[in-house]
Amino acid sequence: MDAIRLEDVTKTYYRGEIEIPVLRGVSLAIERGEMVALMGASGSGKSTLLNLLGCLDQSSSGRYWLDGVDVSALNRDQLALIRNQKIGFCFQNFNLLPRTSALQNVLMPLSYSYGRLDELASRERAEHLLERVGLKERMDHEPSQLSGGQQQRVAIARALIAQPPVLLADEPTGALDSKTSAEILALFGQLHREEGLTIILVTHEGEVAEHAQRTIHMRDGKIEHDTPTAQLAGAIATRIEG
Amino acid sequence: MRKFIRMMLMAVSALRSNVMRSVLTTLGIVIGTAAVITMMEIGQGASNALQRSIQSVGANNLQVLPGSAAAGGVSKGIGTSRSLTPQDVEAIQRECSAVYDAAPVVGTSLQVVYNSRNTVPAVILGTSPNYLAIRDRQHLIEGKSFDERDVQQANKVCLIGVTLSQTLFDGDSPIGKVIRVQNVPMRVIGLLSAKGSNVMGLDMDDILIAPLTTIKHRIAGTAATQVNQSAAVVTTINTLSQIYPRTGLDLYPIRSQSQVINTPQPIRQTHVNCIAVRAASTPEIDEAKRQITTLLRERHRLAVDELEDFYIRDMTEIVKTFNDSSTSMLRLLLFVALVSLVVGGVGIMNIMLVSVTERTHEIGLRMAVGARARDILTQFLVEAVLLCLIGGGMGILIGRGASELVKYFLAWPVEVSLPAMVAAVIVSFSVGVAFGFYPAWKASRLDPIDALRYE
Numbered sequence: 001m002d003a004i005r006l007e008d009v010t011k012t013y014y015r016g017e018i019e020i021p022v023l024r025g026v027s028l029a030i031e032r033g034e035m036v037a038l039m040g041a042s043g044s045g046k047s048t049l050l051n052l053l054g055c056l057d058q059s060s061s062g063r064y065w066l067d068g069v070d071v072s073a074l075n076r077d078q079l080a081l082i083r084n085q086k087i088g089f090c091f092q093n094f095n096l097l098p099r100t101s102a103l104q105n106v107l108m109p110l111s112y113s114y115g116r117l118d119e120l121a122s123r124e125r126a127e128h129l130l131e132r133v134g135l136k137e138r139m140d141h142e143p144s145q146l147s148g149g150q151q152q153r154v155a156i157a158r159a160l161i162a163q164p165p166v167l168l169a170d171e172p173t174g175a176l177d178s179k180t181s182a183e184i185l186a187l188f189g190q191l192h193r194e195e196g197l198t199i200i201l202v203t204h205e206g207e208v209a210e211h212a213q214r215t216i217h218m219r220d221g222k223i224e225h226d227t228p229t230a231q232l233a234g235a236i237a238t239r240i241e242g
Numbered sequence: 243m244r245k246f247i248r249m250m251l252m253a254v255s256a257l258r259s260n261v262m263r264s265v266l267t268t269l270g271i272v273i274g275t276a277a278v279i280t281m282m283e284i285g286q287g288a289s290n291a292l293q294r295s296i297q298s299v300g301a302n303n304l305q306v307l308p309g310s311a312a313a314g315g316v317s318k319g320i321g322t323s324r325s326l327t328p329q330d331v332e333a334i335q336r337e338c339s340a341v342y343d344a345a346p347v348v349g350t351s352l353q354v355v356y357n358s359r360n361t362v363p364a365v366i367l368g369t370s371p372n373y374l375a376i377r378d379r380q381h382l383i384e385g386k387s388f389d390e391r392d393v394q395q396a397n398k399v400c401l402i403g404v405t406l407s408q409t410l411f412d413g414d415s416p417i418g419k420v421i422r423v424q425n426v427p428m429r430v431i432g433l434l435s436a437k438g439s440n441v442m443g444l445d446m447d448d449i450l451i452a453p454l455t456t457i458k459h460r461i462a463g464t465a466a467t468q469v470n471q472s473a474a475v476v477t478t479i480n481t482l483s484q485i486y487p488r489t490g491l492d493l494y495p496i497r498s499q500s501q502v503i504n505t506p507q508p509i510r511q512t513h514v515n516c517i518a519v520r521a522a523s524t525p526e527i528d529e530a531k532r533q534i535t536t537l538l539r540e541r542h543r544l545a546v547d548e549l550e551d552f553y554i555r556d557m558t559e560i561v562k563t564f565n566d567s568s569t570s571m572l573r574l575l576l577f578v579a580l581v582s583l584v585v586g587g588v589g590i591m592n593i594m595l596v597s598v599t600e601r602t603h604e605i606g607l608r609m610a611v612g613a614r615a616r617d618i619l620t621q622f623l624v625e626a627v628l629l630c631l632i633g634g635g636m637g638i639l640i641g642r643g644a645s646e647l648v649k650y651f652l653a654w655p656v657e658v659s660l661p662a663m664v665a666a667v668i669v670s671f672s673v674g675v676a677f678g679f680y681p682a683w684k685a686s687r688l689d690p691i692d693a694l695r696y697e
Contacts, residue, residue, distance in 0.1 A: 076614070089610050
């Protein structure tokens with residue numbers, strides 16, 4: 001089953017009388033366990049697409065299935081529930097709560113879950129996740145005491161706390177230096193391989209996209225091209241030749 | 243319950259992240275609540291002090307006074323006639339079920355002398371032994387009270403109040419000392435405990451109490467009608483009868499001057515100036531008044547259309563007047579205090595609105611990870627309410643402190659008022675809900691995308 005399926009999705013904003021079409025018919029299928037890079041110049045509609053994929057916004061027309069659920073028909077509260085349980089978010093500027101420990105930051109989404117874990121199990125899971133992203137020693141640190149890379153790791157742990165099938169990352173390395181970027185991308189790759197997470201990365205940088213199996217280029221509200229990554233293509237080519 | 247605790251913790255950490263602002267925000271509520279608490283405590287204290295000063299006259303008190311005597315069409319005001327007798331007192335004791343007890347009282351105002359000291363006490367009373375119980379004065383500092391025997395034999399004994407004792411004996415024990423009243427030597431047998439001023443401002447400790455008969459017949463009785471000075475004028479003021487001699491027949495032959503001198507008729511008037519009555523209970527005061535009126539009308543043989551020759555004074559009327567004025571004052575002050583609470587609430591709303599704007603990013607994030615609109619609404623509402631409750635709590639403490647200061651420095655009577663505290667908590671909770679709702683609602687209406695993008 002596809003993790004994500006879009007059928008002819010459009011999005012139009014209205015500024016007074018003027019219509020501003022941002023997405024003009026996007027159809028897309030992403031399988032479970034795929035790692036996809038979403039690229040495009042600013043204004044190409046990739047942020048809008050990501051918002052739609054993240055259920056933060058709803059399309060003007062077309063349909064969207066997330067993990068088999070038709071999301072286009074849900075109301076605000078139902079969307080909130082979907083965001084809580086099916087989607088993890090990572091942001092360019094991390095968006096951690098200030099003056100709150102890393103552990104509490106990671107635990108935060110659980111306070112909006114139904115069928116909540118008890119205090120101890122939640123804590124255990126959060127500690128495990130922080131260990132996973134390599135911050136076991138810094139659980140009690142506040143964001144201001146952490147470096148950019150560490151903050152992004154906390155954000156990744158937070159995105160995973162509710163065990164969602166899909167992870168959306170909006171330019172996760174945009175605010176980081178190249179060394180840290182590489183580490184974060186390696187972490188994404190690891191999560192993808194080991195947990196079978198479906199990951200969608202929005203990025204400007206070609207190198208980032210290289211970590212993905214597939215790259216989707218957006219232009220003027222449409223998918224320009226949707227190709228497997230060169231490496232992967234190369235690998236397939238080698239296999240065919242060999 | 244866990245969810246509640248989690249929400250509380252969340253609100254506490256949000257408030258703690260900006261302590262100074264939280265404190266300043268809640269200041270309005272603190273001052274408002276403190277004002278309300280202080281007002282209520284002072285009001286309560288004043289009202290209780292009033293109750294006590296009314297009690298000092300004696301609880302459930304009634305006074306039966308004789309009506310006005312009229313001589314030749316000239317009325318001399320209440321208390322001047324001689325309509326009340328000791329027999330009336332006995333009848334009231336016997337027949338009025340709503341009356342706890344009654345005692346006859348004669349009063350006078352005379353000089354009291356001990357050695358080189360002299361004074362005119364505010365009150366000199368002649369009465370029966372049960373008077374002390376009726377007016378709540380049974381407790382004696384020293385000595386003992388007089389008894390029925392002293393009344394029957396008109397023994398020359400008396401009880402005195404602390405003020406009088408101080409004036410005459412200057413701190414020495416008065417017991418056993420002999421003082422002179424109108425040249426009658428009287429032995430002091432008891433010292434009354436302090437009572438303070440009564441509602442009229444009369445010092446109830448500048449007092450001399452003696453058996454009814456002693457005052458009536460030995461002291462005031464030397465001029466038989468002098469018991470009540472205003473009443474005493476009766477005999478001399480009746481000049482009209484000399485101008486217009488009565489024409490009716492006399493029942494007895496007129497005695498000549500020499501006959502009058504040779505066979506003086508003993509005049510032993512027994513009327514009393516006042517009857518002190520204690521109703522069985524406060525709700526029965528009206529019933530007691532009705533019963534006494536009926537009984538005395540009957541005993542005094544008054545026709546249905548005739549006016550009463552006595553008058554019943556009821557302390558509750560005075561009490562009511564005092565109470566009314568103090569409660570209306572208190573209401574006014576409370577209203578002012580409530581206005582300051584509302585102003586405090588506006589302050590809360592203002593700061594919560596700022597806080598919502600400032601934390602737009604956080605709200606967006608919370609929504610992105612699955613907070614529903616109502617979760618955000620609850621979060622901010624809980625914060626506002628918590629802020630107000632903390633303010634209310636601090637207000638209660640400060641208000642208590644302020645009223646303790648008032649008690650300490652101004653010596654005003656202050657009473658801890660539990661209802662005021664409960665009201666303060668309820669009011670600050672409601673202020674929190676009322677003024678926290680709009681900012682919280684605004685926060686919950688934010689669009690997650692806009693909120694996330696907000697810089």
